[in-house]
Amino acid sequence: MRRSFQKLSPYLWRYRRGLFLGMGALIVKDIAAAIQPLILGAGIDSLTRGFAISKVLWLSVLLVVLSAIKGLFQYWMRVILIGMSRDIEYDLRNSLFEHLVTLSSDFYSRYRTGDIMARATNDLSAVRMMLGPGLMYWTETMLTFILAAGVMAWVDWPLTLVALIPAPLVSLVVVLFGRMIHTRFEKIQGMFSDISSRVQENLAGVRVVRAYVQEDAELKNFDRLNEEYVKRNISLARASGMFMPLLQALIGIAFLIVLWAGGSRLLAHKLSLGNFVMFNVYMGMLVWPMIALGWVVNLMQRGNASLARIYEMIEERPTIAAPANPKPLVDVRGEIELRNVTMQYGGMTALDNVSLQIPAGSTIAIVGHTGSGKSTLVHLIPRMMDPTEGTVLVDGNDVRDYSPGDLRSQIGFVPQETFLFSASLADNIAFGVKTATKEQIEAAATLAGLSSDIAGFPKGFDTMVGERGITLSGGQKQRTAIARAVLRNPRILILDDALSSVDTLTEERILTGLQEMMHGRTTILISHRVSTVRHADRIFVLEHGAIVEQGNHSDLIGKGGYYAGLYQKQLLEEELEAI
Numbered sequence: 021m022r023r024s025f026q027k028l029s030p031y032l033w034r035y036r037r038g039l040f041l042g043m044g045a046l047i048v049k050d051i052a053a054a055i056q057p058l059i060l061g062a063g064i065d066s067l068t069r070g071f072a073i074s075k076v077l078w079l080s081v082l083l084v085v086l087s088a089i090k091g092l093f094q095y096w097m098r099v100i101l102i103g104m105s106r107d108i109e110y111d112l113r114n115s116l117f118e119h120l121v122t123l124s125s126d127f128y129s130r131y132r133t134g135d136i137m138a139r140a141t142n143d144l145s146a147v148r149m150m151l152g153p154g155l156m157y158w159t160e161t162m163l164t165f166i167l168a169a170g171v172m173a174w175v176d177w178p179l180t181l182v183a184l185i186p187a188p189l190v191s192l193v194v195v196l197f198g199r200m201i202h203t204r205f206e207k208i209q210g211m212f213s214d215i216s217s218r219v220q221e222n223l224a225g226v227r228v229v230r231a232y233v234q235e236d237a238e239l240k241n242f243d244r245l246n247e248e249y250v251k252r253n254i255s256l257a258r259a260s261g262m263f264m265p266l267l268q269a270l271i272g273i274a275f276l277i278v279l280w281a282g283g284s285r286l287l288a289h290k291l292s293l294g295n296f297v298m299f300n301v302y303m304g305m306l307v308w309p310m311i312a313l314g315w316v317v318n319l320m321q322r323g324n325a326s327l328a329r330i331y332e333m334i335e336e337r338p339t340i341a342a343p344a345n346p347k348p349l350v351d352v353r354g355e356i357e358l359r360n361v362t363m364q365y366g367g368m369t370a371l372d373n374v375s376l377q378i379p380a381g382s383t384i385a386i387v388g389h390t391g392s393g394k395s396t397l398v399h400l401i402p403r404m405m406d407p408t409e410g411t412v413l414v415d416g417n418d419v420r421d422y423s424p425g426d427l428r429s430q431i432g433f434v435p436q437e438t439f440l441f442s443a444s445l446a447d448n449i450a451f452g453v454k455t456a457t458k459e460q461i462e463a464a465a466t467l468a469g470l471s472s473d474i475a476g477f478p479k480g481f482d483t484m485v486g487e488r489g490i491t492l493s494g495g496q497k498q499r500t501a502i503a504r505a506v507l508r509n510p511r512i513l514i515l516d517d518a519l520s521s522v523d524t525l526t527e528e529r530i531l532t533g534l535q536e537m538m539h540g541r542t543t544i545l546i547s548h549r550v551s552t553v554r555h556a557d558r559i560f561v562l563e564h565g566a567i568v569e570q571g572n573h574s575d576l577i578g579k580g581g582y583y584a585g586l587y588q589k590q591l592l593e594e595e596l597e598a599i
């Protein structure tokens with residue numbers, strides 16, 4: 021527990037003013053509350069010793085004033101301390117997100133998205149609960165207990181000892197049941213995530229479900245989950261249904277003890293009536309701390325566990341970071357070299373000792389079977405990952421000598437799987453270029469062969485792209501991604517199979533346009549279509565992570581290898597289509 025408060029100490033220190041003010045309000049409120057029964061007792065005793073209306077009036081006024089003070093400071097205590105916990109939650113959430121943005125892709129392949137989301141939401145709010153209500157009620161409970169038990173012991177310590185016998189029992193019941201209810205609740209939460217991901221998947225994949233006529237099977241699956249969910253909820257209801265009566269019984273016993281032991285002392289004239297009433301009021305005041313203690317312990321445990329889960333992520337370091345003194349990089353010429361590059365994914369070799377040179381300003385192409393390592397190769401250039409062995413150079417320098425941000429801002433990268441945000445088309449194209457004008461966006465769209473499609477949309481560039489681009493066709497998505505890359509006016513353009521869903525005619529148009537724009541700049545095209553790559557200055561054929569053929573189109577046709585075979589096959593297909 022101390023360690024987690026150490027981790028949070030910078031945040032607590034930042035809001036120290038609120039912490040001190042809130043705690044101050046808490047102390048004032050608790051003292052005001054603790055004085056009230058004393059006054060009540062004194063009032064009753066003054067009644068039994070002869071009636072003095074002025075004294076009773078004066079005591080009543082004091083009670084009202086104390087209640088007002090208590091109420092006011094209780095309000096401040098809550099507002100200030102809960103506010104502080106919200107502020108800290110806000111700061112933590114910001115630094116968490118800032119940190120997540122810097123992490124490299126290997127982190128995201130290790131953690132599931134749902135898990136990251138859970139940590140950033142549920143765990144964060146558990147930490148807030150620990151810092152706000154947890155800390156507040158813990159201090160309040162302790163102080164109330166010390167004050168009430170202190171005054172009680174001062175008035176009659178033997179009676180106090182007897183009266184407090186059930187207190188540890190109450191706390192024990194709260195802790196035990198709290199834990200039981202907590203684990204059952206956790207399971208229900210887990211179930212609920214299962215159900216929601218199931219629903220989410222079914223909604224997102226509704227087309228697949230229909231196409232494979234899986235509606236009934238999915239319904240059955242869902243029914244099973246739902247039934248389990250109800251069962252668990254009933255088991256939770258059982259636990260919490262037992263909890264309250266048990267607690268009330270224990271508290272009742274505590275009052276019974278005071279009534280009996282206090283009553284007999286009252287009759288023996290060892291205790292005044294005022295003090296007897298006062299004892300009962302203090303007992304009432306102690307009920308809440310006894311209950312709250314178990315709850316607070318639970319809050320603290322949860323907050324602690326959640327903080328550890330959050331810090332596990334915060335302590336992740338980006339594997340791809342800028343060097344201490346990055347080399348300046350303004351206008352890249354676009355010369356790229358791979359020197360004996362080997363890339364392994366957990367022992368599986370994706371690139372095997374690959375060396376290749378791409379002169380500045382040239383257009384090269386990479387072809388090969390799926391899984392031959394094409395995507396892996398191009399991901400190394402903007403340093404989306406680092407090779408296991410060997411060096412990747414841009415303009416003669418190791419890419420690890422540049423700051424990744426500088427390097428990436430010079431590269432237009434269209435990944436194999438396009439990702440669009442649920443924003444307008446224009447915003448999707450202008451992503452990452454804040455200064456983009458309307459004309460620039462339109463020009464990029466034209467270059468990517470998207471203008472006629474956009475002209476057909478009722479809202480044009482303001483058309484909202486559904487989640488992950490669901491409202492667009494595959495080809496439209498790909499071309500939007502190309503427009504996005506082109507708008508950055510990159511010195512190096514990489515298209516990773518980015519024309520696969522575009523028909524050959526459109527492809528031809530796009531390639532011609534790109535050739536004009538990329539004149540004197542470096543372009544890398546990945547495709548399994550000969551039509552895409554035939555005009556490239558140099559074509560590399562990749563197989564099992566190694567370059568097996570290279571040369572221009574006619575060189576490779578002459579060699580009669582993989583490329584020539586691919587060409588023959590596609591030529592035949594075209595002829596068949598023409599028939």
Ligand code: ADP
Pocket residue numbers: 129365369370388389390391392393394395396397
């Ligand atoms: P291509 O783009 O030519 O289809 P890739 O570069 O995507 O090939 O993949 C090369 C090989 O590396 C494949 O066998 C693939 O399964 C593997 N691979 C690619 N990315 C990963 C990854 N993130 N983790 C593990 N293996 C991967």
Ligand code: MG
Pocket residue numbers: 391394395396436516517
């Ligand atoms: Mg690929």
